[in-house]
Amino acid sequence: MSGHYDETALQDYLDDPDAFPDRAALEQHVETCQSCGASLEELRAFNLSLTTETAWELPELAGDAEPPEAIRMLAEMLVAEDAEAEELVRPLLGSPAAFRRANITAMPAMRTAGVVRFLAGRYVAFQLIRAGPPPPPGMVAEMEGLVNSLRLQ
Numbered sequence: 001m002s003g004h005y006d007e008t009a010l011q012d013y014l015d016d017p018d019a020f021p022d023r024a025a026l027e028q029h030v031e032t033c034q035s036c037g038a039s040l041e042e043l044r045a046f047n048l049s050l051t052t053e054t055a056w057e058l059p060e061l062a063g064d065a066e067p068p069e070a071i072r073m074l075a076e077m078l079v080a081e082d083a084e085a086e087e088l089v090r091p092l093l094g095s096p097a098a099f100r101r102a103n104i105t106a107m108p109a110m111r112t113a114g115v116v117r118f119l120a121g122r123y124v125a126f127q128l129i130r131a132g133p134p135p136p137p138g139m140v141a142e143m144e145g146l147v148n149s150l151r152l153q
């Protein structure tokens with residue numbers, strides 16, 4: 001192989017070095033290629049970070065602990081998505097009629113994972129612990145529509 005290795009190839013190698021088609025060539029390449037060597041080390045560190053116990057605890061990440069960069073970025077993205085979704089959806093939850101009229105599945109701005117999480121959270125909160133006003137009729141159908149539109153993107 002004359003070119004560099006992309007992340008997919010490097011990850012395949014890390015997943016199962018023995019199954020990698022030309023393991024020797026890759027190992028030789030990363031020894032001398034700074035760029036591929038750095039990518040491999042980054043992936044190795046990231047993979048390792050996913051196996052640590054605290055990696056998936058968001059409250060932990062919001063504190064002073066220093067999480068791995070990729071995990072921190074993911075956590076920040078989720079928080080931002082949730083805030084944006086709350087701003088978009090909360091006004092529609094005031095009345096079942098407002099929710100129905102909004103037809104959110106048809107609105108491109110609503111097609112985010114954050115909106116799906118927000119609706120699901122509201123729905124589950126009411127169904128399980130009867131917290132807050134009941135979910136508007138059609139909420140499950142809207143969630144399904146949004147999930148399907150997310151899949152298509």
Ligand SMILES: [Zn+2]
Pocket residue numbers: 003004005029033034035036037
């Ligand atoms: Zn390279």
